[in-house]
Amino acid sequence: MIFMVKTTVSLIKADVGSIPGHVTVPKPLLSVAEKHMQKACETGLINSYYVFNAGDDLELLMTHSKGENNEDIHKLAWDTFMACADKAKSLKLYGAGQDLLADAFSGNVKGMGPGVAEIEFNERGSDPLIVFAADKTEPSAFNYLMYKIFADPSNTSGLVIDPRMLCGFTFDVLDAKASKSVMLKAPEELYSLLALIGTTEQYMIKKVYRSDDMEPAASLSTTKLAYIAGKYVGKDDPVCLVRAQSGLPSVGEITSTFLHPYLVAGWMRGSHWGPFLPVGLKNSKCTLFDGPPRLICLGVQIANGKLVSDDDGKPIVIDIFDDPAFDLARREAMELASHLRRHGVFQPARLSAGAMEYTTLPQCLVDLESRFKKE
Ligand code: 13P
Ligand code: 13P
Ligand code: MG
Ligand code: MG
Numbered sequence: 001m002i003f004m005v006k007t008t009v010s011l012i013k014a015d016v017g018s019i020p021g022h023v024t025v026p027k028p029l030l031s032v033a034e035k036h037m038q039k040a041c042e043t044g045l046i047n048s049y050y051v052f053n054a055g056d057d058l059e060l061l062m063t064h065s066k067g068e069n070n071e072d073i074h075k076l077a078w079d080t081f082m083a084c085a086d087k088a089k090s091l092k093l094y095g096a097g098q099d100l101l102a103d104a105f106s107g108n109v110k111g112m113g114p115g116v117a118e119i120e121f122n123e124r125g126s127d128p129l130i131v132f133a134a135d136k137t138e139p140s141a142f143n144y145l146m147y148k149i150f151a152d153p154s155n156t157s158g159l160v161i162d163p164r165m166l167c168g169f170t171f172d173v174l175d176a177k178a179s180k181s182v183m184l185k186a187p188e189e190l191y192s193l194l195a196l197i198g199t200t201e202q203y204m205i206k207k208v209y210r211s212d213d214m215e216p217a218a219s220l221s222t223t224k225l226a227y228i229a230g231k232y233v234g235k236d237d238p239v240c241l242v243r244a245q246s247g248l249p250s251v252g253e254i255t256s257t258f259l260h261p262y263l264v265a266g267w268m269r270g271s272h273w274g275p276f277l278p279v280g281l282k283n284s285k286c287t288l289f290d291g292p293p294r295l296i297c298l299g300v301q302i303a304n305g306k307l308v309s310d311d312d313g314k315p316i317v318i319d320i321f322d323d324p325a326f327d328l329a330r331r332e333a334m335e336l337a338s339h340l341r342r343h344g345v346f347q348p349a350r351l352s353a354g355a356m357e358y359t360t361l362p363q364c365l366v367d368l369e370s371r372f373k374k375e
Pocket of ligand 1: 248252
């Protein structure tokens, strides 16, 4: 049987409270989320789900047939987060309700605090999907990863040796400061693309499509909490969905960027650079200097609108970074972490002055203003 209805995968996340401080999401919150998701499955709103955490961020992975930006799906996520935040408040967890910036749901969780990555597609014969979720960093942390997967043939051999990928990929890039976006093609416009996405303070990738048929290949969250709240309220810890194989980069090409770590912004108080540390779910907790920024990578397959499950109906989720293949990256990341921490609050360990405008630093400088004398 061919499944004709389009399938949507929605990954919606929020920090609704954590323990201790900003380290991780405790079990009682995951259980509240599980209950809400299970109920939504029973009523037929969603087809399947998986609840997990990336550090202190609660992640709801859902499959359904309602398309992207669907009000019912977003309301389900919002109501789930609200219930979890209530539980967090009752336990006096840290930052209870941190990312829920509105009092009431208004049709779409975008702009209300939670991060969203959604991708709608016609299922192929087999549909592998890679799910990335990060803590203590920002959406543009994925710019380098997207470039490596979809535009760098030294990472993705398929760009050269799979005829279905010779057309290259089209990147939808958001200018988060000006709230406008532009589509750029790689390899044709690679240098212009890199000129934008290398400036991670301002530009972030929203979507990636295969160029010849605009087949959706990746979707990323782009929430900037500071721009919504007008001040630092926590980091915009991002999520990303990447489809794999059969004319798209293979699972191994998607993960091979993490042979080595790279630096991302957002460590400690959202104010420092740190190495992106790839970890399995058992290490999904930001311990050292509230970090280092951590990245979870899960592998699933989608079939007939659902996450492929075992005989008990439990989704089969492969914890990709729970593997010695990433030990080298972890060791290199900790060497970088050690080097950066020796700089304390000095740049380049600390973010640039422009990025610090969105943190609590300006408040510390107010009293100094009147003491400055003209030179
Ligand atoms: P597909 O072309 O079927 O995606 O397989 C490529 C491959 O073998 C990846 O290692
Ligand atoms: P989160 O955004 O993950 O809550 O982190 C906040 C912070 O400043 C940790 O140092
Ligand atoms: Mg937090
Ligand atoms: Mg977080």
